[in-house]
Amino acid sequence: MELDDHFDLVVVGTGVTESIVAAAAARVGKSVLHLDANDHYGNEWASLSFSQINEWCKRLNHAVSSDQTMPDHSELSGEESIIDCSENFVTIFNCSMIDYSLKEQRDDDGENPNENRDRQWTFEKLTENDRRFSIDLCPRLLFSRGSMVDILVQSNISRYLEFKPLTRLLSYLKESRELIDVPCSRADVFSNKLISVIEKRILMRFMTECIDQTNISQQLEGFEERPFKEFLKSKDLSEVLQQFIINAVAMVDENETTENAMVGVNRFLSSLGRFGNTPFILPLYGSGEIPQAFCRLCAVFGGTYCLKRSLNGIIVDTNSKVTHVITNNQRIKCEYLVTSLSQTPKCMLPEKLSYTVLSKAVFISNGSVKPSNKEESSFFRLAADEEIDHAVYVLEVGNDIHVAPKGVFIVYCWCLSKNEDAKKDLLPVAKKLFDFSCSENSSKPKLLWSCYYNQKFVDCSNNFEMKIKSAFVVSPPMNELDYDFAISEARQIFSTMFPDSEFLPRAPDPDEIVFDDLLVDASENAMH
Amino acid sequence: MIEEEEDILTILKILVIGESDVGKSSLLIRFTDDTFQEGMPATIGMDFKAKVVKVDNNNVKLAIWDTAGSERFRSLTPNFYRGAHGAILVYDVTKRETFDKLDTWLNELNAYQTRDVVKMLVGNKIDKENRLVSKEEGLRWAQKHKTLFIEASARTREGVKTAFEELVEKIIQTPGLWEATSKRANIRLDEKGETKSTWCQGWCA
Numbered sequence: 001m002e003l004d005d006h007f008d009l010v011v012v013g014t015g016v017t018e019s020i021v022a023a024a025a026a027r028v029g030k031s032v033l034h035l036d037a038n039d040h041y042g043n044e045w046a047s048l049s050f051s052q053i054n055e056w057c058k059r060l061n062h063a064v065s066s067d068q069t070m071p072d073h074s075e076l077s078g079e080e081s082i083i084d085c086s087e088n089f090v091t092i093f094n095c096s097m098i099d100y101s102l103k104e105q106r107d108d109d110g111e112n113p114n115e116n117r118d119r120q121w122t123f124e125k126l127t128e129n130d131r132r133f134s135i136d137l138c139p140r141l142l143f144s145r146g147s148m149v150d151i152l153v154q155s156n157i158s159r160y161l162e163f164k165p166l167t168r169l170l171s172y173l174k175e176s177r178e179l180i181d182v183p184c185s186r187a188d189v190f191s192n193k194l195i196s197v198i199e200k201r202i203l204m205r206f207m208t209e210c211i212d213q214t215n216i217s218q219q220l221e222g223f224e225e226r227p228f229k230e231f232l233k234s235k236d237l238s239e240v241l242q243q244f245i246i247n248a249v250a251m252v253d254e255n256e257t258t259e260n261a262m263v264g265v266n267r268f269l270s271s272l273g274r275f276g277n278t279p280f281i282l283p284l285y286g287s288g289e290i291p292q293a294f295c296r297l298c299a300v301f302g303g304t305y306c307l308k309r310s311l312n313g314i315i316v317d318t319n320s321k322v323t324h325v326i327t328n329n330q331r332i333k334c335e336y337l338v339t340s341l342s343q344t345p346k347c348m349l350p351e352k353l354s355y356t357v358l359s360k361a362v363f364i365s366n367g368s369v370k371p372s373n374k375e376e377s378s379f380f381r382l383a384a385d386e387e388i389d390h391a392v393y394v395l396e397v398g399n400d401i402h403v404a405p406k407g408v409f410i411v412y413c414w415c416l417s418k419n420e421d422a423k424k425d426l427l428p429v430a431k432k433l434f435d436f437s438c439s440e441n442s443s444k445p446k447l448l449w450s451c452y453y454n455q456k457f458v459d460c461s462n463n464f465e466m467k468i469k470s471a472f473v474v475s476p477p478m479n480e481l482d483y484d485f486a487i488s489e490a491r492q493i494f495s496t497m498f499p500d501s502e503f504l505p506r507a508p509d510p511d512e513i514v515f516d517d518l519l520v521d522a523s524e525n526a527m528h
Numbered sequence: 529m530i531e532e533e534e535d536i537l538t539i540l541k542i543l544v545i546g547e548s549d550v551g552k553s554s555l556l557i558r559f560t561d562d563t564f565q566e567g568m569p570a571t572i573g574m575d576f577k578a579k580v581v582k583v584d585n586n587n588v589k590l591a592i593w594d595t596a597g598s599e600r601f602r603s604l605t606p607n608f609y610r611g612a613h614g615a616i617l618v619y620d621v622t623k624r625e626t627f628d629k630l631d632t633w634l635n636e637l638n639a640y641q642t643r644d645v646v647k648m649l650v651g652n653k654i655d656k657e658n659r660l661v662s663k664e665e666g667l668r669w670a671q672k673h674k675t676l677f678i679e680a681s682a683r684t685r686e687g688v689k690t691a692f693e694e695l696v697e698k699i700i701q702t703p704g705l706w707e708a709t710s711k712r713a714n715i716r717l718d719e720k721g722e723t724k725s726t727w728c729q730g731w732c733a
Contacts, residue, residue, distance in 0.1 A: 001548075001600055001601065040606075041606070041607075131639060131642065132642055149717060158716065158718060159718075160607060161717070162715065162716060163714065163715040163716075164713075165715065285610055288606075289606075292608075293607060295605055296605060299596040299598045300575045300596045305601060306603055
């Protein structure tokens with residue numbers, strides 16, 4: 001089947017930012033062609049099954065020679081020139097995958113009948129459960145009143161998604177090397193056994209003060225530019241309480257200025273109490289569902305979708321403006337072109353791009369890093385210490401949000417990289433959380449599978465000198481928790497292309513009443 | 529919508545899948561709105577349609593999902609398949625290749641499901657004269673793959689209502705496949721979430 005010959009907008013890559021742009025354009029009546037070189041949705045924001053992520057790791061390690069053929073130049077008119085699309089910018093590197101499950105099977109081999117049967121997750125068993133896994137390449141948490149929730153509600157794209165609250169917020173105590181629950185409500189504070197009665201009062205007073213905006217701004221006077229830790233000390237908060245306010249509530253480094261840290265505190269507090277007991281919600285089936293929801297809206301408004309499809313060439317006129325793209329030997333006219341950085345031809349980009357490097361890891365384990373008697377999803381921020389150069393975000397998810405079979409957990413870690421070596425950056429984290437000895441008695445879970453990789457982050461939103469016009473390059477995922485950067489970048493690209501159009505106005509309901517009764521305001525429960 | 533929400537036993541997600549131009553959207557609209565549009569253009573703007581049906585004296589709300597044209601280049605999202613309770617697989621009895629492609633559709637459907645989805649095979653366009661796939665062939669495929677089967681015509685109405693109703697009955701009779709609306713605990717975001725927007729949730733006395 002042939003594609004149409006003309007589109008207002010061609011988008012390459014189905015990551016979050018590109019998908020938001022595609023949806024927004026289709027929503028206001030633009031014709032959109034959306035391609036992705038991968039056989040799955042999401043690009044660097046995808047969720048993959050167990051076999052898919054294994055394939056993904058292997059592919060990264062065997063640089064595949066491009067099977068692209070240069071299109072025929074004879075089709076070009078004298079005023080046109082063609083951009084070679086055979087070599088794209090590479091964002092992900094240093095991928096190493098370690099499979100622990102096979103070893104476990106060999107060691108056991110039925111000789112140890114006392115081994116707990118449930119814990120025996122062999123590679124074969126993981127593969128049998130392949131589709132029960134939804135492993136995020138870009139794990140995210142949504143603030144209950146954050147920018148992604150806002151845009152999903154505003155555009156009505158929320159109808160394609162279901163969420164669950166993150167059930168636990170944890171804090172890592174350096175001294176005792178253990179994870180403790182962070183109290184997120186009054187009830188939590190009082191039932192917490194690790195905090196003394198006096199500490200409870202001080203904490204309650206501090207949190208209530210923070211909620212009262214006018215009051216807190218007076219107290220902050222003189223502290224704005226000073227480290228947050230000093231401000232907390234002045235509030236008589238104990239070391240443990242300071243640690244969790246810095247890491248779990250404000251989510252900053254302890255030397256961060258009080259002013260900046262309070263932005264984090266406010267953000268945290270304003271998202272509390274909307275759903276569940278923490279300020280965060282997680283999409284069922286993984287973060288990869290989010291770009292798909294935007295793609296669905298785009299398709300519903302006429303967008304054409306084609307996976308396993310990349311560009312063979314981009315045709316520009318004498319003013320260096322994009323006029324056509326070539327895919328599968330078909331020449332397609334377009335007004336605008338938006339490409340994900342990882343699917344952008346190298347020769348379209350400046351020769352030197354400044355970038356930062358992220359280290360990321362995925363761990364699959366046979367138990368939770370903090371065992372519980374119910375299904376949980378947990379998040380914590382590990383502060384930098386002697387072993388860790390930069391603070392690390394750690395998210396553990398499992399069957400609760402349908403991303404892994406029962407009894408298996410996925411732990412994601414991500415941070416800024418100092419060494420450009422994900423394994424060096426994140427192995428110390430794994431050693432804190434998992435049991436690397438072969439002892440049977442460890443209370444820590446055992447690793448079944450892991451993978452480490454580095455990802456380049458290039459801020460493309462500041463519009464570096466593009467060699468061609470009417471083309472936009474989209475940044476890869478940045479080191480953030482929610483989607484603030486991706487959304488603002490998408491909004492910026494959209495308004496540059498279509499300055500007079502509204503950005504994702506509410507899509508009408510297909511029928512007046514569909515799925516409208518399922519909102520569960522769990523805050524009711526949280527408060528009692 | 530006449531029924532009050534409390535009277536709804538459950539909400540079921542039903543998918544309508546199959547090759548392009550077999551009449552998926554026409555079947556859907558015939559069932560929900562009882563209309564038929566001659567020479568309907570390739571699906572644009574079709575998302576899903578809701579309809580309440582009575583099964584064993586219970587009201588069941590169906591959300592029937594269209595492919596929104598994404599099947600043209602085999603690029604449906606896994607998200608489309610998530611949480612489906614039932615699927616209608618459609619082929620055109622006058623186009624053999626649409627029947628031959630059913631295996632691919634079944635595989636794709638099964639790939640994204642973590643539970644057994646009830647399936648109904650529908651041979652559409654039986655009002656046309658140039659039939660190329662016999663009823664027996666359809667029946668044999670359905671038996672082999674343990675799906676329900678009916679032949680239908682969106683144009684004449686024949687079989688359409690029955691196709692959806694039998695599918696829903698089978699779903700309701702399958703224990704563990706669906707849960708009562710009142711028991712659902714997942715969050716859906718909508719404006720109702722804005723009703724509680726005070727600052728101090730959980731902290732103020």
